[in-house]
Amino acid sequence: MSLTGFIAMAVAGGLGMYFGIGGIFELRYYRHRDRAAEWKLQPRRWPSAKARRHEILLGAGNTVVASVASGWFAHHVASGGTSTIYWTLGAHGVAFSVVTTLGYFVVTDGLLYGAHRMFHHRVLFRSIHRVHHRWTSPTAFTAAAMHPLEFAVYQSIMIAPLFVLPIHVVGLVAVLVYQNTIAFLDHSGVNLGSLLPWQPPPRFHDDHHVHFHVNYGQTLGLWDRLFGTWRRVGRVYGEHVFGGRGAPLAPADRGQATRYVDYRRPIAPVPSAGLDTAP
Ligand SMILES: [Zn+2]
Numbered sequence: 001m002s003l004t005g006f007i008a009m010a011v012a013g014g015l016g017m018y019f020g021i022g023g024i025f026e027l028r029y030y031r032h033r034d035r036a037a038e039w040k041l042q043p044r045r046w047p048s049a050k051a052r053r054h055e056i057l058l059g060a061g062n063t064v065v066a067s068v069a070s071g072w073f074a075h076h077v078a079s080g081g082t083s084t085i086y087w088t089l090g091a092h093g094v095a096f097s098v099v100t101t102l103g104y105f106v107v108t109d110g111l112l113y114g115a116h117r118m119f120h121h122r123v124l125f126r127s128i129h130r131v132h133h134r135w136t137s138p139t140a141f142t143a144a145a146m147h148p149l150e151f152a153v154y155q156s157i158m159i160a161p162l163f164v165l166p167i168h169v170v171g172l173v174a175v176l177v178y179q180n181t182i183a184f185l186d187h188s189g190v191n192l193g194s195l196l197p198w199q200p201p202p203r204f205h206d207d208h209h210v211h212f213h214v215n216y217g218q219t220l221g222l223w224d225r226l227f228g229t230w231r232r233v234g235r236v237y238g239e240h241v242f243g244g245r246g247a248p249l250a251p252a253d254r255g256q257a258t259r260y261v262d263y264r265r266p267i268a269p270v271p272s273a274g275l276d277t278a279p
């Protein structure tokens with residue numbers, strides 16, 4: 001297949017996933033605003049129509065640019081260009097393929113955590129990452145709505161190991177589909193609970209959009225636990241509280257360790273009366 005064919009397929013696949021998953025959430029949840037208390041993590045807060053248009057335009061634009069790059073890379077690999085992707089199990093065996101797939105997942109997820117945390121540095125946050133945090137009540141479409149430079153950094157993180165770490169093509173595709181699906185779920189704003197033991201539920205990243213500088217992880221909860229950036233009970237967080245660990249409620253509380261928020265506990269539906277639409 002020609003380069004144009006690869007790029008066309010990648011763009012169709014990228015936009016298909018973006019509007020396919022986003023569309024499911026739109027039909028299944030976002031249209032049912034009257035029943036928001038039953039499904040929405042923040043039933044009293046909605047993005048304006050303008051903010052929704054903006055997230056879809058920016059998200060779709062980023063998806064197209066990233067898909068062009070992915071299509072080019074896939075063509076490069078398929079034409080025998082340099083990469084460590086392999087196509088037959090006979091090349092390295094099943095056990096090796098499983099281990100390197102898991103390794104690719106863990107390493108890239110850790111790097112995504114690090115890059116996201118870096119974007120929360122005061123200067124980078126104000127100049128770049130603030131774009132993604134415009135949406136304090138995200139939807140699935142927010143997943144790709146960010147500064148294009150930030151999107152390019154995350155995509156580079158997923159591609160760079162493919163020149164170093166041998167990985168079977170099926171394992172690679174599985175990790176990419178899994179990571180992208182989780183990004184949509186994390187931004188959905190829907191109270192879906194936790195599906196897998198190593199992965200916090202959507203409320204974890206929804207809280208990131210509410211409280212800003214905390215809960216940086218993409219899929220594994222491990223990194224925020226390891227580096228102390230998981231949200232804690234009794235700490236103050238907000239747009240101007242940088243550092244990832246919040247601030248004490250009172251000066252006397254300084255240095256006191258408080259427990260982590262338990263995202264596995266189901267949250268009770270909010271009474272539907274008196275819904276408002278801020279911001
Ligand atoms: Zn962020």
Ligand SMILES: [Zn+2]
Binds near residue numbers: 132205
């Ligand atoms: Zn986000």
